[in-house]
Amino acid sequence: MARRDVIEKFNEMLQDIMDSNLLFGGKIVVFGRDFRQTLSVILKSTKENIIDYSIVMSPLWPHLSKIKPQKNMRALSDSIFSSRLLKIDDGVEITNENNEIQIPSHINIPFADDATSLNTLIEMVFPSINDPDLDFSSFVKRAILTTRNEFVHEINDVLINKFPREETTYYSCDENTSECVIPDQEALFHCLTPQGLPPHKLTLKINLPIILLRNINPTEGLCNEICLHCKGFNKNVIYAEISVGTHAGKPVFIPRITLESPHDDFSTITFKRKQFPIRLCYAMTINKAQGQTLDFVDIYLKEPVFSHGQIYVALSRAKNIDQIKVLIRPSTSLAQSTNYTKNVVYREVLDAAHPH
Known part of the structure; x- marks a missing residue:
């Protein structure tokens, strides 16, 4: 909202x-x-x-008149899972001495090291991804969720190299719109990927899943956060097909457009980027996944969650607990494998929204 x-x-x-x-x-x-x-x-x-x-x-x-839903329709087939989700985000789930909740051992992936554990996670959510004869439509409703965009880019870079297709790379054109005079400004802008903007270097392959970052034509299904998969590439147009929703299977064309970096008190440098308004969506942030229902979810907690409701959102994207795997990276290199993670709940909001 x-x-x-x-x-x-x-x-x-x-x-x-x-x-x-x-x-x-x-x-x-x-x-x-x-x-x-x-x-x-x-x-x-x-x-x-x-x-x-x-x-x-x-x-x-x-x-305002409040209408409160009474059932978790997504997890309706797993009442125990649904009940535990509510306990987690009501802040009443049992915790240890560090105020951490326990992830069930059968969905927890033991941590070995960054590379090995991430590859194990990827193989679970995208099995046989390097098989060229695989039906990649089965991956449409599978995703890896994590906390920050930097981790999303890291996972997507690993995954695209595993994907067996010839790659096409698009580079953006960046233009300074601030009053600052910046030496070697193009090189600086190329290194930046502000929130809501596509990367400077966009590498794609046929059948690769992507997510749209802007409303282009909502009546035709091209709206922000819609998932698609690539079908063909041209210099200034990408041919794609909508993967989910009422427009699933519809062929569409995505143009290269000009986007502006955020204007706020924390962005001293602003610029325009001409690029396709898309990103890969093998992996996405937990915040970006809100509202989606997935067939299989991998949760990669390279760092603890840091915002109200994040662990609840991540776990509740699936319909039952058997469709979830969680990889928790220990907070220190000396720590042993763990299946405990933080839970952040702002009681003030819940109490105001759901008064007793």
Whole structure:
């Protein structure tokens, strides 16, 4: 859901348009939100600020009608798994002395070393990936979830080298839009991949799964976060096919477009990047996976989760516990294999959203 300040401005706009003091100008507005999932991303912020940006802290919240779903429809076939998910994100799951929850041993992958353990994880979620005769459509609803974009890029780089097809590489054109004079600016911009932008070097192969980063034509199914797979390549157009949803199987063309880096207080350098608005989606961040239902999920915790609801979101992408594997990297090189991980829950948000 959008941040509370955006919703409050939307309310003021409708009141102004309708010349009415009624909530949202008297119009019916429907919001959807699971407060057990991750909250709005507020860069360089504190827990208190993140909570304050949630709609439950808005003066509009008491005036909204709340409809609370009663069942976890995704995990309906596994009631024990569904019950444990709710305990995890209610913050009442049993913890050890370090306030960590235990991952069941049968879904935990023992950690050996970074390379070996990651290859084991990859083989579990994408078995026989280097087989050229494999039906790659079976990989559409499988993914590796992790905490940060840097880990996503690391996993995707490993996976694309295992994928048995001839590769096509596209390089972006980057242009400085800030007032700063930057020596060797192109080389600097090529090294940057801000949130929401595709990489400078985009390497693709036929049948490779990709995710769209922008709304191009929502009525035709080309909307942000839709999953596709590559079917053909041209200089300025990629031929692809939508993998999921009501438009599954539909052939589409993705153009190369100009995108701008984020404008915020923490981006002193801004630039434009002309590139295809896509990324590989073998692996994705936990935040990006919200709303998706997957047939098999690998969770790669190279570092502990750091935001409200992240472990709940990661585990709840699957329909039952047998469709999940978890790899937890010990926090120190001397640590032994572990199946305990942190759980971050902001009780203030849950209590405000679900009052007793």
